Structure formats: structure tokens, C-alpha cells
Amino acid sequence: xxxxxxxxxxxxxxxxxxxFGGDKLERSIDVPITSxxxxxxxxxxxxxxxxxxxxxxxxSSDSGDNLESTFPELLVKSLRDIQxxxxxxxELMSKISSYKTSSGAPVRVxxxxxxxSGKSSFISSVQSLxxxxxxxxxxxxxxxxxxxxxxxxxxxxxxxxxxPTALTMCDVMGLGEGEGTGISFYDILAVxxxxxxxxxxxxxxxxxxxxxxGYLEEPSIADRVHCVVFVLDASRLASYCxxxxxxxxxxxxxxxxxxxxxVTLLTHIDKVCAKTARxxxxxxxxxxxxxxxxxxxxxxxxxxxxxxxxxxxxSELKLDSNTDTLLLSAVxxxxxxxxxxxxxxASEGPKKI
Ligand SMILES: Nc1nc2c(ncn2[C@@H]2O[C@H](COP(=O)(O)OP(=O)(O)OP(=O)(O)O)[C@@H](O)[C@H]2O)c(=O)[nH]1
Ligand SMILES: [Mg+2]
Numbered sequence: 001x002x003x004x005x006x007x008x009x010x011x012x013x014x015x016x017x018x019x020f021g022g023d024k025l026e027r028s029i030d031v032p033i034t035s036x037x038x039x040x041x042x043x044x045x046x047x048x049x050x051x052x053x054x055x056x057x058x059x060s061s062d063s064g065d066n067l068e069s070t071f072p073e074l075l076v077k078s079l080r081d082i083q084x085x086x087x088x089x090x091e092l093m094s095k096i097s098s099y100k101t102s103s104g105a106p107v108r109v110x111x112x113x114x115x116x117s118g119k120s121s122f123i124s125s126v127q128s129l130x131x132x133x134x135x136x137x138x139x140x141x142x143x144x145x146x147x148x149x150x151x152x153x154x155x156x157x158x159x160x161x162x163x164p165t166a167l168t169m170c171d172v173m174g175l176g177e178g179e180g181t182g183i184s185f186y187d188i189l190a191v192x193x194x195x196x197x198x199x200x201x202x203x204x205x206x207x208x209x210x211x212x213x214g215y216l217e218e219p220s221i222a223d224r225v226h227c228v229v230f231v232l233d234a235s236r237l238a239s240y241c242x243x244x245x246x247x248x249x250x251x252x253x254x255x256x257x258x259x260x261x262x263v264t265l266l267t268h269i270d271k272v273c274a275k276t277a278r279x280x281x282x283x284x285x286x287x288x289x290x291x292x293x294x295x296x297x298x299x300x301x302x303x304x305x306x307x308x309x310x311x312x313x314x315s316e317l318k319l320d321s322n323t324d325t326l327l328l329s330a331v332x333x334x335x336x337x338x339x340x341x342x343x344x345x346a347s348e349g350p351k352k353i
Contacts, residue, residue: 092328113231115174118267121312194219235271
């Protein structure tokens, strides 16, 4: 664990700073003492969760028919007005293709989530819809130990013949649910701050070090992450380990301190609602999906307005217009949040990292 590998500096506020043999990272990375990052031994339910009776949620398929009586408090109405027309889809594609940041730097977005939640699939799905065919751009796969191991960045290419978009997505190793597994807290913050070189292979027991080949000493604004996208699998929400909640909340604290906004993607919605699986157009009418969004919001301490349900392309051979529209709406939301980072930079000046 990190505690053993790194020098530990205990402080009076019950937090500790990690140092990698020099003062550089001790200054920049500050991790709560309760974090083992594997998420297993973190604190129990939050006070809000203790006082609020929760109802059992299963991750299994559900047509959603009985949920109104099961969850009377649920708002069974459309949350967002997405127009499911080809014109709207083209509008979103043009908006994303022509998006420019005020600094001129490309938007760098980091996808973070448990192993197998659909991070690489989201990148591939977005690239597929712009390419006009389903392709496995970011490596998608199933492995309990996690399929993605390296930092890989993907600049989303616009439509054929158009320039690449200003959107770059960073794919990294998933969060582990067992001790000493998955990407470390330290490595996540190093990616966000822009210290991590492209292709860096993550090792839970050997976090990035200033002596690592390619370590970026003085990252520019273009090297830093401007928006973090949490990715959760709706069909596994009920089975995610309890510690993951604490892990996310600690991550959110640290990421927010860096001035980086966060959005959440709720994937695998086709697995929790049969109606949505038939046509994603029904997503905001699905009580099951709405209930999963509330559950994800509770887990992350995040408003449901920052949570987007999406269906990634997984076994499909052909693109589907409504699936594309939902994916594009998620990208649109991500760009809006990334824009807040650039707006803050413009008004407050660069944050010290
Ligand atoms: N049905 C369905 N399957 C999905 C969806 N998103 C991803 N998958 C499948 O879930 C599995 C894991 O997807 P990945 O994109 O590799 O997940 P990841 O988060 O990158 O996983 P790691 O790299 O291992 O951390 C693959 O078999 C995907 O095809 C979705 O929205 N619906
Ligand atoms: Mg992956």
C-alpha cells in the first residue's frame, strides 16, 4: 500500500501528505489518512444514509412496471428534454466538432470508474458515432483485474473529411474494489495535474515518481485534466463494495479543490431496463433508470443533474441514431463542465498545482 511505499507525514488535521523522497509531491498531493483507496475499509454509511430508510435495489433487468408503487417518492417524469430527431443529432455533432476552448488548448477529460464500468467503451462509442461505424477504438474488454492498464489519450476525430475535435479523452486503469488493486489515488491526482506521460503503465504498488521516464515536471494547461467523468455500471450499482462510496467522496473533495468539475455517466442502462434496451429514447421515462440515477447520485454525493445515463455500443454491429443522440448529449454536458474550468482560469488566473 501507499503508506508503506511512501514517506508518511502525519498532520494535525488527520490528513497526511505523501512524499516520494523529495518535497515536490509532498506539496502537491494531500490524501486523507482514512484512504486505503481500495475502498474496502473506509467508513460506513453517511449520516444522511443512516437516517433515510433505503429500499432494496436489485441490479437485475426490470421492465420498470412496478417501480411507481415501490418508489412513490420517485419523480416519474422526463428529466431532460432530448429531441430524438436526426436534425438534433446533427446539431449536437456540429456543436461538438466546432467547440473551442477560450485558451485554444484541447479539452482533456479523464474517465474514472470501477473496472468494467464502460470507460473505454464510452470513448469507442463516441469515436464510432463520429466515424459512422462501430469500431473498438479504445481497447474494450472483460477482465476482473481490469483491462486498461496504461494512460491512453484519444482525440475524438470529427466526421470524415473534418478536422479533429477539440476533445481528448483519457483512458486509465479502473478503480479496484480490493485492497492494493486498481489505479492508486496518487496516480489519479498525478494524471489530473498533468504529470503523467502518455502510455504510462499503472502499477498499484508503484505509483508515478518524478524519476519515472517521461514524468512531466511542469505541466502546461493542455497537459492537465479539465473535467473528470465518473463512470458507473447501472447494473452493478447494488453490488459495488461499500468502500467505493468513500473513495468517490474523497476523490471528489480532492478533484474539486483543483477546480476541476465532475460529471457522471451511468452505463449499461440497457441491462437494467428492458424498455430502454429496446429503444434508449425511453430512458428518461424509465423509473428504473431514474432510480439508478438517484442511487448513483447518493453514492457520489452528486446532484442527478450532473448524471447522464448512456448506452455504450457493446455487441452491436450498427450505429443507432437514438443511442448516438444520448451519447452526444453526454459529451455536450461534459464540454459544458470543462468550459467552467477555462472560464475560472480566465477570471481567477491559473490555480497552483
Ligand atoms: N450492455 C452493455 N455493455 C456495456 C456497456 N458499456 C460497456 N459494456 C461492456 O462492458 C464490458 C467492459 O467494458 P469496458 O469499456 O472495457 O470497461 P472499462 O471501464 O474500460 O474496464 P477496465 O479497462 O477493465 O477498467 C465490455 O464487455 C463492454 O462491451 C453498456 O452500456 N451496455
Ligand atoms: Mg478500459
